[in-house]
Amino acid sequence: MAWLDDVEEIERRRARALALGGAERVQRQHDAGRLTIRERIDALLDPGSFVEMGALAGEGDGEKFLPAGYVGGLGRIDGRDIVVGGEDFTVRGGSERDGRTKDRMILEIANEFKVPTVLLHDGAGGNIENTLRRGYMQIPTWSNDGLEVDLLATVPVVAGVMGSVAGGPATRAMLSHWSVMPKKSAQLFIAGPPVVKRAIGLDVTKDELGSSEMQVHASGAVDNEGEDEYDCFRQMREFLSYMPRNVxxxxxxxxxxxxxxxxxxxxxxxxxxxxxxxxxxxxLIMMVVDDGIMFEIRPHHGRCLITALARLNGHVVGIMANNPMVNGGALDGPGADKQVHFMELCDQFRIPIVYFVDCPGFLVGPDAERSGALRRGMRAFWTTFSITVPLIQIIVRRCYGVGSVTSSRTDHLKLRIAWPSGEFGGIPIEGGVDAAFRRIIESAPDPVAKRVEIEERIGRLRSPLLAAEAFGVENIIDPRETRPLVIRLLEMAQQKRGYSLGIKSRPGVRP
Amino acid sequence: MELVGIRAETAGSIWKILVTLDDQVAVGDVVAILESMKMEIPIVAPIAGRVTEILVAEGSSVSGNQLVAMLEQVERDVR
Structure with missing residues (x-):
């Protein structure tokens, strides 16, 4: 019992840390419709699995003790190890301090043990009071030596935008494989309304600037949206259930x-x-995957392309599918960006991709050109060629132009499976006929009839059965055979994926 | 009563308009059909409401995010 007094003192100090920034600040956090960092961690993790690190850090003695503005440690989700941490908004608004900080420790633990990392952001980062304390201005540097960047190459990183998140925490939220924010009660921005007012003279509210409407729907800076904080934690657990522990x-x-x-x-x-x-x-996707369950990634942005995590006979797969309801499935800039991020995510964590193709090509027109659909689309094309995980393509309907080539790779096994509804070509018949046969059409006695005649003549070549006869498509299947066939292919590829585990090298320069 | 716009999500031409002024629509009702990338894409009501204005004609071309019609919100789904 020699150390009993000391142990009791540890307990007293722990109890003070549990009180966060004090009852009044905690109440204010709840009044804003937000949970405290400790409530968030409890809601996220398996019950009783949190092992806090650095709980006794803070300043002031006895009743004046104020804990450091960050809570973090080890935890488990579905029995699997992770590290978790987040700013405590009730202590100086979650602002950063100089010196070795707990947020850095969290990243170091993740890096050392190679475990998934969940960061729950709340706060505005730098605090000008630090400058007064320090007595001089600093050249801006990334305080954690780029650990966040290293982690992106090795372990799954999840970011939650839980409160008003600006500055440093906002930038760190972007350095994640997947991010989520609640519909109400959270905002994300580079800088908040007062800074915007000073810089460009504009009056905006926090919500106009950075609600999920802005960052999930309009900008796509955050991937998913939760109904509330609890829904965000449920989604984080679901996302991580598809992820390996590391690469x-x-x-x-x-x-x-x-x-x-x-x-x-x-x-x-x-x-x-x-x-x-x-x-x-x-x-269609839900009819094919296990138990009709898929977890859609970035469902509200770049909606011409659906990206989702799902399972096929228990194996995790990345699903990509063109959405005929949006742009008729044509690839636009936001859709291409989404495809790039999703393919890289799958490649990084060795998740095979199943692509349901119904793509008429790149989106056309002035809007598309202005938004750089061509360059962004070719970035998706480039990414398709840079990944090495198995990619199985099912041509459901349209597969035209280079926009569709982003669905296949010619440098690997060329295995293309089409449904009988599949139709494909370098150039679509409509439009293509106008361009190629313009003179013949114009000089005909009845130009409209002539065009229809030529279109019908070429249209008869549209049947995928003709292509199959010429071995221009490897398999045409009964759509009902899709699930059994894809599972067979996946299970054949399963072992090969194990041969090349580890950090992916980054090839070349993106277009 | 709040007015809410119905927008064409992508550029194309209005192929059909399926409502007239003062029609009551429910959430998800098809208000017009946009022809874009050779596909007939339904434009649906984002909320339940009464059509107060139709801003396009059949055959007119629209750009992405262009307003197609205005709805006056009703308290609950009329369906």
Whole structure:
């Protein structure tokens, strides 16, 4: 019992740390519709799994003790180790201090043990009071020696935008593989309304500047949106359930309640015979994947492309699918950006990609050109060629132009599977005919009839069965066979993925 | 009562308009059909409401995010 007094003192100090910035500040945090950092960590982790590091750090003695404005440590999600940390807004608004800080320690633990990292951001970063304390101005440097950048190459990094997040924490939230923010009660911006007012003379509210409407829907800076903070934590747990511990491991297999040989009857009629009529691509995906469950990544931005994590016979897969309801599935700038990030995410963590193709090509027109759809689209194309995870493409309907080539790779096994509704070509018939046969059409006695005649003549070549005969497509399948076939291919590729684990080298220069 | 705009998500031409002034629509009702990238893409009501203004004609071309019609919000779904 020699050390009992000291141990009791540790307990007293721990208890003071639990009080955060004091009852009044905690109340203010709750009044803003927000949880405290300790409540957030509790809601995220498996019950009782949090092991705090640095709980006794702070300043002031006895009752005047104020804990450091950051809480972090080790935790578990579904029994798997992670590290977690976040600014405590109730202590000086979660602002940063000089010196070795707890947020850096969290990153160092993640880097040392190579475990997933969850950062729950709340606060505005730098505090001008530090300058007064220091007595001089500093050249801006990244305080953690780029640890955040290193982690992006090795372990899954999740960012939560939980409160008003600006400055340093806002930038760190971007250095993540996936991010989420609640619909109300949180904002993200480079700088808040007072700074905006001083800099450009504009009056804006926090929500106008950085609500989920801005950052999830309009800008795409944050991937997903939660109904509230609890929903964000549920989504974080779900996202991590698809992720391996690090790049030296394969994603976890989970036993499905679904049969690998299930043939979904409705797949036979989901694509309308009328070629101009769109359909619900998300339903299509859910009919193929295990138990009809998928976790959509960035659902509100770049919506011409659907990206989702799902499982096929228990194996984690990345699903990409063009959405015929948006742009008719044509790839635009935001969709291309989304494709690049998603493909890199899957490649990094050895998640095979299944791509349901229904893409008429790049989006055309002045809006598309102005937004750089061509360069951004070719960046997606370039990424397709730079990844090494298996990529299985199912041509559901349209597959035209270079916009569609972003779905396949010619340098690897060229295995293309088409549904009978599949149609493809370098140039679409409509439009292509106008360009190539302009003179013949114009000089005909009835130009309209002539154009229709030529279109019909070429249209007869559209059948994928003709392409299959010429071995221009490797397989045409009954749509109901999609799930069993894709599972067979995935399971064949499963072992190979284990041969090349580790940090991915970064090839070349993106267009 | 709040007025809410219905927008064409992408550039294209208005192929069909399926509502007339003063029509009541429910959330998700198809208000018009946009022809874009050779696909007939439904433009749906984001909220339940009454059509107070139609800002395009059949055959007119629209740019991405252009207003197509205005809705006056009603308290609850009329369906």
């Amino acid at each position: 030296w491991e394969l994603p976890p297999h989970r036993e499905p309640n679904d049969r690998p040989d299930r043939k979904e009857e409705a797949l036979l009629s989901i694509v309308p015979k009328n070629r101009r009529q769109p359909y619900d691509m998300k339903s």
